[in-house]
Amino acid sequence: MHTLYGFPPEAEAGRRVHPLVELRIDRSAFEELERRLENNGPWDNWTLYRLAWEAEQATRIGDFHELQSLRMLPRFTPLPHQTETAKRVLHEMHGRAILADEVGLGKTIEAGLVLKEYIVRGLVRTALVLVPSSLVLQWVRELNDKFGIPAIAQKKTHHWNSDVVVASIDTAKREPHRSLLLDREYDMLIIDEAHKLKNKRTGNYKFACELRKKYCLLLTATPVQNDMSELYNLITVLKPGQLGGESEFSATFVADRRVPKNREMLQEALGRVMIRNRREGSDIRHPRRIVTTVPLTLSPDEQALYDGVTEFVRSSAREAGIATAGALALVTLQREVCSSRDAVFLTLFNLFKKAEEGSLMHERIRHLVELIKAVKANTKAEKTLELIRGMNDKVVVFTEYRATQDYLMRFFAEHGLASVPYRGGMNRGKKDWMMELFRRRAQVLVATEAGGEGINLQFCHHIINFDLPWNPMRIEQRIGRVYRLGQTEDVHIYNLCTLGTIEEHIVRLLHEKINMFEMVIGELEDIIHTLEREETLERRLARLFLEAEGEGDLRRGIDRLGDVIIGLSRQRRQET
Amino acid sequence: MNGGEVARFVVSFLEQTGCRIIERSPAHVVVKLSTEADRALTNRPFYWSFVDRTGTEPETMTFAWYFEPPGGAAQAGAAEAAPEALAAAAGNAVAPVAVAETSASAAPGAAATALSAVAGTTALPAASPAPAAGPLPSAFSLPGVRVISEHLHFGSARLHQLFDYVRQRGRNVFLFAEPPRGACAADPFSHAYTAWLGVNFKISSECDMKREDLYSWGISLATGVIDEKFGERLQASKMTTRLSPEIRLLKSTLTPRKAMARLEAHLERKLRRGDFTWAVEAEARRQEERERVTSYYRPLIERADSEEQKRALQERLARREAEIDWQYRPRMTVSVTSCGIFHFPGID
Numbered sequence: 013m014h015t016l017y018g019f020p021p022e023a024e025a026g027r028r029v030h031p032l033v034e035l036r037i038d039r040s041a042f043e044e045l046e047r048r049l050e051n052n053g054p055w056d057n058w059t060l061y062r063l064a065w066e067a068e069q070a071t072r073i074g075d076f077h078e079l080q081s082l083r084m085l086p087r088f089t090p091l092p093h094q095t096e097t098a099k100r101v102l103h104e105m106h107g108r109a110i111l112a113d114e115v116g117l118g119k120t121i122e123a124g125l126v127l128k129e130y131i132v133r134g135l136v137r138t139a140l141v142l143v144p145s146s147l148v149l150q151w152v153r154e155l156n157d158k159f160g161i162p163a164i165a166q167k168k169t170h171h172w173n174s175d176v177v178v179a180s181i182d183t184a185k186r187e188p189h190r191s192l193l194l195d196r197e198y199d200m201l202i203i204d205e206a207h208k209l210k211n212k213r214t215g216n217y218k219f220a221c222e223l224r225k226k227y228c229l230l231l232t233a234t235p236v237q238n239d240m241s242e243l244y245n246l247i248t249v250l251k252p253g254q255l256g257g258e259s260e261f262s263a264t265f266v267a268d269r270r271v272p273k274n275r276e277m278l279q280e281a282l283g284r285v286m287i288r289n290r291r292e293g294s295d296i297r298h299p300r301r302i303v304t305t306v307p308l309t310l311s312p313d314e315q316a317l318y319d320g321v322t323e324f325v326r327s328s329a330r331e332a333g334i335a336t337a338g339a340l341a342l343v344t345l346q347r348e349v350c351s352s353r354d355a356v357f358l359t360l361f362n363l364f365k366k367a368e369e370g371s372l373m374h375e376r377i378r379h380l381v382e383l384i385k386a387v388k389a390n391t392k393a394e395k396t397l398e399l400i401r402g403m404n405d406k407v408v409v410f411t412e413y414r415a416t417q418d419y420l421m422r423f424f425a426e427h428g429l430a431s432v433p434y435r436g437g438m439n440r441g442k443k444d445w446m447m448e449l450f451r452r453r454a455q456v457l458v459a460t461e462a463g464g465e466g467i468n469l470q471f472c473h474h475i476i477n478f479d480l481p482w483n484p485m486r487i488e489q490r491i492g493r494v495y496r497l498g499q500t501e502d503v504h505i506y507n508l509c510t511l512g513t514i515e516e517h518i519v520r521l522l523h524e525k526i527n528m529f530e531m532v533i534g535e536l537e538d539i540i541h542t543l544e545r546e547e548t549l550e551r552r553l554a555r556l557f558l559e560a561e562g563e564g565d566l567r568r569g570i571d572r573l574g575d576v577i578i579g580l581s582r583q584r585r586q587e588t
Numbered sequence: 589m590n591g592g593e594v595a596r597f598v599v600s601f602l603e604q605t606g607c608r609i610i611e612r613s614p615a616h617v618v619v620k621l622s623t624e625a626d627r628a629l630t631n632r633p634f635y636w637s638f639v640d641r642t643g644t645e646p647e648t649m650t651f652a653w654y655f656e657p658p659g660g661a662a663q664a665g666a667a668e669a670a671p672e673a674l675a676a677a678a679g680n681a682v683a684p685v686a687v688a689e690t691s692a693s694a695a696p697g698a699a700a701t702a703l704s705a706v707a708g709t710t711a712l713p714a715a716s717p718a719p720a721a722g723p724l725p726s727a728f729s730l731p732g733v734r735v736i737s738e739h740l741h742f743g744s745a746r747l748h749q750l751f752d753y754v755r756q757r758g759r760n761v762f763l764f765a766e767p768p769r770g771a772c773a774a775d776p777f778s779h780a781y782t783a784w785l786g787v788n789f790k791i792s793s794e795c796d797m798k799r800e801d802l803y804s805w806g807i808s809l810a811t812g813v814i815d816e817k818f819g820e821r822l823q824a825s826k827m828t829t830r831l832s833p834e835i836r837l838l839k840s841t842l843t844p845r846k847a848m849a850r851l852e853a854h855l856e857r858k859l860r861r862g863d864f865t866w867a868v869e870a871e872a873r874r875q876e877e878r879e880r881v882t883s884y885y886r887p888l889i890e891r892a893d894s895e896e897q898k899r900a901l902q903e904r905l906a907r908r909e910a911e912i913d914w915q916y917r918p919r920m921t922v923s924v925t926s927c928g929i930f931h932f933p934g935i936d
């Protein structure tokens with residue numbers, strides 16, 4: 013167990029230089045000198061001897077407190093709140109902390125700084141970083157590129173032998189990995205998205221508790237104070253007993269599952285293990301988000317197609333039974349027709365293949381295809397081209413549909429505008445390449461995916477939402493690609509909105525009613541999380557569209573939904 | 589270490605390891621590594637084992653190392669200066685590559701493939717430092733010679749690789765001070781040398797945090813006198829590996845081992861007189877943390893439903909306690925980083 017106390021194995025077991033302090037001596041270099049004296053050499057070079065001493069002096073940790081890692085990272089300047097956080101974790105929390113910054117303030121950077129500092133000081137050699145699988149590569153890149161920490165992504169069993177490993181927590185907690193990891197000890201354990209540990213009956217929780225670690229960082233953006241037992245469990249992973257025993261904790265701090273009492277005392281107790289930086293309090297200059305709705309009137313042939321599709325959706329849904337999964341899926345057609353005829357055609361074509369020959373369905377689809385053929389131009393695409401030409405700057409055009417993406421790129425090319433595609437299915441290398449092309453060569457990126465890891469579009473200040481996802485988290489991801497930490501300029505967001513369609517209702521709800529485009533990034537996640545405990549927003553909306561009797565009814569239904577969201581948002585602000 | 593200090597360190601290293609500097613300015617150096625340095629730095633064990641097995645003429649790698657961050661003013665100068673050296677670099681470096689390729693094609697099947705694979709991908713392996721954020725001048729990308737540009741700064745993996753190398757290869761020396769100029773036979777003591785054991789100590793004080801101190805001390809093997817400023821004396825002296833014929837070595841009374849024991853005892857006395865506030869504070873933290881986990885686990889253990897559950901909880905408590913000790917327990921380590929025997933004129 014010699015490694016347990018951090019002594020080098022060569023060091024001889026020791027004596028005390030103070031009642032509390034054991035001293036060990038590693039004199040292997042002297043023993044080597046004795047051997048060489050006996051054998052009359054060979055001797056090392058005098059200059060190398062002096063250079064070695066110079067290296068020792070340069071790398072000496074001269075101080076218990078001052079951050080040593082910063083002088084090692086000349087290409088990287090952390091923000092003041094990040095440096096401050098790293099210092100507090102090291103000196104006040106002694107390496108065990110919950111980092112709970114709001115989204116976008118750089119929790120990863122803070123964790124990287126703390127890890128780097130301990131590595132530089134020789135206090136950490138082995139570290140295990142457990143994250144959701146989608147974030148593994150992003151973490152590896154960040155640690156390597158920003159911090160020069162040779163972290164590797166765990167893919168094979170032997171990778172566990174590396175000093176710094178990033179792995180998916182779901183892999184790590186399963187055999188055969190589990191036993192391997194529980195058998196060893198880590199100088200540092202980092203768990204990202206740690207709110208997934210909050211339930212103490214889960215495998216994640218038990219696994220995190222059992223891992224042997226010296227220092228430990230838990231990262232979460234979800235304000236854990238909202239649920240008292242979750243909060244308690246998270247802290248127990250880190251420092252059992254920090255908030256007292258379970259019953260003591262309940263008696264002192266819990267009024268109700270969601271309502272703490274003795275707030276100030278709780279805040280103070282939390283302050284000893286948790287750091288939460290907020291956007292409001294941070295010294296980051298906030299560029300503005302300028303949101304413009306671009307209303308468009310469909311051409312008569314487009315309107316005819318839209319009406320035809322709407323009629324088709326309504327009648328098919330009535331036949332299938334409203335609120336069945338199949339009926340709700342049909343609403344997609346209405347959304348697609350607002351995007352491009354190409355998008356709706358593809359879905360209709362698939363429906364056609366599934367339907368029986370000569371059925372009513374066949375007949376209806378054939379009719380719709382006639383309407384599609386009649387559409388000669390795409391009003392939205394023309395407007396988009398006009399917008400792009402007017403802004404004379406880099407722009408990302410987001411669409412939900414592959415078919416629309418292809419169409420747009422063709423359309424732009426026909427008008428002498430080069431654009432670059434970006435989609436979820438591309439592999440990492442291709443994504444990086446596309447990003448590079450966009451940065452260097454093209455004015456326009458046409459993207460179907462905003463999520464995923466590592467896309468950083470800070471050099472771009474314009475977003476056109478060619479169509480809108482109904483999942484607000486996806487909208488937030490779109491904005492988050494451009495409006496993120498480090499963005500210094502105002503960001504312009506254009507929402508294309510075809511009047512008299514399902515799209516108009518969505519834009520009205522998201523922009524005018526709940527004003528989500530200007531919401532604090534991260535705020536929405538909590539609200540949607542609460543809202544969707546019962547049913548996803550997407551389904552709620554689809555149901556509203558199918559069940560509404562007339563325009564007025566639909567409008568009222570959507571307003572009610574908006575009120576619910578606003579209510580949740582107010583409640584959240586009061587809590588935090 | 590600032591850019592200038594890094595540059596001096598790197599150039600000294602390159603000179604000592606027999607590398608060929610193609611070009612240098614205060615802000616950069618272009619260098620073709622010696623075989624020794626290449627083996628130590630480029631992490632190509634496969635290539636080197638091939639060379640060793642087949643006796644092929646090795647082709648070492650060429651680097652352009654910049655000491656200022658990309659985009660710095662000094663570097664712009666270096667970039668401009670670079671083309672002048674192109675011809676020289678090309679003339680010197682292209683030829684060996686051609687040789688290597690020829691011999692590769694002459695080598696039998698699998699080996700030839702191996703070499704061309706190696707020669708084709710002289711890129712550094714994954715553990716190498718990430719390329720600099722800004723573009724480094726690529727003036728040296730000559731056909732046939734791959735020159736790898738890197739920003740060498742304090743903290744960069746490459747520089748720390750050099751640190752590790754010199755720590756390994758600069759551990760033990762055996763040296764003589766050059767005789768003082770103008771020394772003559774009239775002064776017999778100027779030619780009487782005594783031996784010193786010089787030792788470099790690194791002392792680390794550790795708890796959940798860490799501090800290090802460095803001492804470079806010497807002890808006379810003739811008299812046992814300890815010099816705490818021995819490091820400075822060495823800095824100021826010219827040393828050589830040769831013993832000139834006119835020098836007379838006086839007999840040592842101490843063996844290096846006895847001398848070492850005295851130095852250690854001296855060091856220990858010094859350490860005992862040190863400030864241990866850090867250790868007292870760390871111990872207080874350790875106690876506090878231990879009380880905290882005990883207060884958490886004790887009621888659980890008392891209320892345990894079964895013996896089995898009780899044991900499991902006790903084991904968990906023991907583990908948490910071990911973690912706390914691991915994290916906070918104050919301790920000190922002395923390591924001898926390097927040492928040597930040094931001969932100086934006179935008796936102290």
